[in-house]
Amino acid sequence: MSRPRPEPIQVIKQRRDMALSALVDSVPYIRFLNVTFDRRGDELTAQLNYDDKLIGNPFLPAIHGGVTAAFLEITAVITLNWSHLWPRIESGDLDPAEMALGTLPRQPKTIDFTVDYLRSGLPRDAYARARVNRSGRRYASVHVEAWQDHKDKLFAQATGHFLMPQDTDAVG
Numbered sequence: 001m002s003r004p005r006p007e008p009i010q011v012i013k014q015r016r017d018m019a020l021s022a023l024v025d026s027v028p029y030i031r032f033l034n035v036t037f038d039r040r041g042d043e044l045t046a047q048l049n050y051d052d053k054l055i056g057n058p059f060l061p062a063i064h065g066g067v068t069a070a071f072l073e074i075t076a077v078i079t080l081n082w083s084h085l086w087p088r089i090e091s092g093d094l095d096p097a098e099m100a101l102g103t104l105p106r107q108p109k110t111i112d113f114t115v116d117y118l119r120s121g122l123p124r125d126a127y128a129r130a131r132v133n134r135s136g137r138r139y140a141s142v143h144v145e146a147w148q149d150h151k152d153k154l155f156a157q158a159t160g161h162f163l164m165p166q167d168t169d170a171v172g
Contacts, residue, residue: 018096019089020044023081026104027074033067035074042086046075048126048146055123063121068146072128072158073113076142079130080108080162084140106165108140113160121155122148140164 020039024030034049048054048063048071056064085105088094094105128146135141139161146156 015096016089019085019094019099020082022096022099022104023078023085025100027078027107029070030074030078033070033074035071037078042083044075044079044082044129046071046078046128046130048128050123050125052123060120061123063123063126065115065117068117068121068126068156069113069115069158071126072115072144072146072156073110073160075128075146076113076130076144076158076160077107077110077162079144080132080135080140080142081105083132084108084135084164108162108164111139111161111163113158115156115158117156119153119155121146124148126155127151135164137166138164 016039020037024035024037033054034051036047036049038045038047048067054063054067055061056067085094089096126146126148128144130142130144133141133143142160142162144158144160145154147154
Protein backbone atom coordinates (compact mmCIF):
# COMPACT_ATOMS: atom_id res chain seq x y z
CA MET A 1 0.00 0.00 0.00
CA SER A 2 1.52 3.31 -1.03
CA ARG A 3 1.10 6.58 0.84
CA PRO A 4 0.11 9.73 -0.99
CA ARG A 5 3.05 11.88 -1.98
CA PRO A 6 3.50 14.83 0.42
CA GLU A 7 3.09 18.38 -0.81
CA PRO A 8 6.29 20.16 -1.84
CA ILE A 9 7.66 22.31 0.98
CA GLN A 10 7.42 25.47 -1.14
CA VAL A 11 3.67 24.94 -1.55
CA ILE A 12 3.27 24.50 2.21
CA LYS A 13 5.34 27.63 2.95
CA GLN A 14 3.41 29.65 0.39
CA ARG A 15 0.06 28.57 1.89
CA ARG A 16 1.22 29.49 5.42
CA ASP A 17 2.65 32.86 4.31
CA MET A 18 -0.51 33.74 2.38
CA ALA A 19 -2.67 32.93 5.40
CA LEU A 20 -0.52 35.03 7.75
CA SER A 21 -0.41 37.91 5.29
CA ALA A 22 -4.21 37.88 4.92
CA LEU A 23 -4.63 37.80 8.69
CA VAL A 24 -2.24 40.73 9.27
CA ASP A 25 -3.57 42.78 6.34
CA SER A 26 -7.11 42.52 7.73
CA VAL A 27 -6.21 45.02 10.50
CA PRO A 28 -5.36 48.47 9.05
CA TYR A 29 -3.81 49.68 12.34
CA ILE A 30 -1.10 47.02 11.98
CA ARG A 31 -0.06 48.60 8.68
CA PHE A 32 -0.24 52.10 10.20
CA LEU A 33 2.18 51.15 12.99
CA ASN A 34 4.30 49.21 10.47
CA VAL A 35 4.25 45.98 12.49
CA THR A 36 5.49 42.94 10.59
CA PHE A 37 5.58 39.26 11.53
CA ASP A 38 8.35 36.72 11.05
CA ARG A 39 7.04 33.15 10.85
CA ARG A 40 9.08 30.08 11.72
CA GLY A 41 6.77 27.10 11.49
CA ASP A 42 3.86 27.94 13.75
CA GLU A 43 5.85 30.45 15.87
CA LEU A 44 5.47 34.18 15.23
CA THR A 45 7.74 37.06 16.18
CA ALA A 46 6.31 40.55 15.76
CA GLN A 47 8.53 43.47 14.80
CA LEU A 48 7.62 47.11 15.42
CA ASN A 49 9.67 48.85 12.74
CA TYR A 50 10.96 52.15 14.08
CA ASP A 51 9.59 55.43 12.74
CA ASP A 52 9.76 58.94 14.22
CA LYS A 53 5.95 59.01 14.49
CA LEU A 54 6.17 56.36 17.25
CA ILE A 55 8.00 58.69 19.65
CA GLY A 56 5.87 59.98 22.53
CA ASN A 57 8.49 61.99 24.42
CA PRO A 58 11.04 63.60 22.08
CA PHE A 59 13.17 64.79 25.04
CA LEU A 60 14.07 61.25 26.14
CA PRO A 61 13.31 60.09 23.28
CA ALA A 62 11.00 57.15 24.01
CA ILE A 63 8.36 55.15 22.16
CA HIS A 64 4.87 56.28 23.14
CA GLY A 65 3.23 54.10 25.79
CA GLY A 66 0.09 53.73 23.68
CA VAL A 67 2.17 52.47 20.75
CA THR A 68 3.85 49.96 23.07
CA ALA A 69 0.50 48.73 24.38
CA ALA A 70 -0.95 48.51 20.87
CA PHE A 71 2.11 46.58 19.67
CA LEU A 72 1.73 44.08 22.52
CA GLU A 73 -2.03 43.67 21.94
CA ILE A 74 -1.55 43.24 18.18
CA THR A 75 1.05 40.55 18.86
CA ALA A 76 -1.27 38.79 21.29
CA VAL A 77 -4.32 38.85 19.00
CA ILE A 78 -2.50 37.79 15.83
CA THR A 79 -0.61 35.01 17.65
CA LEU A 80 -3.81 33.78 19.30
CA ASN A 81 -5.72 33.81 16.01
CA TRP A 82 -2.78 32.14 14.24
CA SER A 83 -2.64 29.32 16.79
CA HIS A 84 -6.43 28.94 16.56
CA LEU A 85 -6.38 28.79 12.74
CA TRP A 86 -3.17 26.73 12.35
CA PRO A 87 -4.87 23.28 12.32
CA ARG A 88 -7.40 24.46 9.70
CA ILE A 89 -4.66 25.97 7.51
CA GLU A 90 -2.55 22.81 7.73
CA SER A 91 -5.46 20.48 6.95
CA GLY A 92 -6.48 22.59 3.95
CA ASP A 93 -9.88 23.28 5.54
CA LEU A 94 -9.16 27.03 5.40
CA ASP A 95 -8.11 28.41 2.02
CA PRO A 96 -5.56 31.28 2.25
CA ALA A 97 -6.60 32.52 -1.21
CA GLU A 98 -10.16 33.02 0.07
CA MET A 99 -8.75 34.73 3.17
CA ALA A 100 -6.84 37.15 0.94
CA LEU A 101 -10.09 38.00 -0.85
CA GLY A 102 -11.73 38.99 2.42
CA THR A 103 -13.33 35.78 3.73
CA LEU A 104 -11.62 35.97 7.09
CA PRO A 105 -12.43 34.35 10.39
CA ARG A 106 -13.29 36.85 13.11
CA GLN A 107 -10.54 38.10 15.41
CA PRO A 108 -10.63 37.30 19.14
CA LYS A 109 -12.13 40.17 21.19
CA THR A 110 -10.22 41.69 24.05
CA ILE A 111 -11.81 41.24 27.49
CA ASP A 112 -8.94 42.87 29.38
CA PHE A 113 -5.31 43.70 28.71
CA THR A 114 -2.76 44.65 31.36
CA VAL A 115 0.59 46.15 30.34
CA ASP A 116 3.71 46.34 32.49
CA TYR A 117 6.07 49.07 31.30
CA LEU A 118 9.49 47.89 32.49
CA ARG A 119 11.71 50.57 30.90
CA SER A 120 11.54 53.20 28.16
CA GLY A 121 11.26 51.94 24.62
CA LEU A 122 14.29 53.33 22.80
CA PRO A 123 14.07 54.86 19.30
CA ARG A 124 14.76 51.61 17.43
CA ASP A 125 13.02 48.45 16.27
CA ALA A 126 11.20 46.39 18.89
CA TYR A 127 10.28 42.70 18.89
CA ALA A 128 7.60 40.71 20.69
CA ARG A 129 6.44 37.15 21.13
CA ALA A 130 3.22 35.92 22.63
CA ARG A 131 2.57 32.69 24.48
CA VAL A 132 -0.96 31.31 24.61
CA ASN A 133 -1.40 30.11 28.19
CA ARG A 134 -4.93 28.80 27.72
CA SER A 135 -7.21 28.63 24.74
CA GLY A 136 -10.64 27.10 24.99
CA ARG A 137 -13.79 27.31 22.94
CA ARG A 138 -14.85 30.65 24.44
CA TYR A 139 -11.92 32.15 26.35
CA ALA A 140 -8.15 32.50 25.95
CA SER A 141 -5.31 33.86 28.07
CA VAL A 142 -2.12 35.19 26.43
CA HIS A 143 1.17 36.57 27.78
CA VAL A 144 3.36 38.84 25.59
CA GLU A 145 6.95 39.99 26.06
CA ALA A 146 8.67 42.80 24.13
CA TRP A 147 12.37 43.61 23.84
CA GLN A 148 14.68 45.65 21.68
CA ASP A 149 18.37 44.80 21.74
CA HIS A 150 18.49 41.75 23.98
CA LYS A 151 15.68 39.24 24.47
CA ASP A 152 16.41 38.93 28.19
CA LYS A 153 16.04 42.70 28.74
CA LEU A 154 12.31 43.27 28.29
CA PHE A 155 11.00 46.80 27.99
CA ALA A 156 7.34 45.78 28.32
CA GLN A 157 5.16 42.76 28.92
CA ALA A 158 1.43 42.20 29.02
CA THR A 159 -1.24 39.69 29.88
CA GLY A 160 -4.54 39.62 28.05
CA HIS A 161 -7.79 37.70 28.17
CA PHE A 162 -9.82 37.27 25.01
CA LEU A 163 -13.25 36.10 23.94
CA MET A 164 -12.75 33.54 21.19
CA PRO A 165 -14.87 33.69 18.04
CA GLN A 166 -17.18 30.79 17.44
CA ASP A 167 -16.24 28.50 14.53
CA THR A 168 -19.29 29.61 12.58
CA ASP A 169 -18.24 33.28 12.81
CA ALA A 170 -16.76 34.61 9.59
CA VAL A 171 -16.38 38.01 8.02
CA GLY A 172 -17.25 38.38 4.39
